Amino acid sequence: MSTKDQRPALTRAFREVTLSLIGLFELYDAEPELMEATADALGRVFRAHLNRSGPRPNDEAKSALHGLLDEMDSLAAEAA
Numbered sequence: 001m002s003t004k005d006q007r008p009a010l011t012r013a014f015r016e017v018t019l020s021l022i023g024l025f026e027l028y029d030a031e032p033e034l035m036e037a038t039a040d041a042l043g044r045v046f047r048a049h050l051n052r053s054g055p056r057p058n059d060e061a062k063s064a065l066h067g068l069l070d071e072m073d074s075l076a077a078e079a080a
Helices: 006-027 032-049 064-079
Strands: none
Touching (some): 032 064
């Protein structure tokens, strides 16, 4: 598990990876199932890194990856 000093850096890294994947998937018109599976897998790793349970529901998100990005941003705001 990560220490408190590592968490902000790892959270920023997860956010950058998520943004990159959103761009790639939109550019190449990826299948929605691929986007959902990727968001699920990345979200599980991200939440394990933070010792958190399930995702926060976000029905307004454009895609599953956008929902994960919103979750990351809200957690970062809580930590600040």
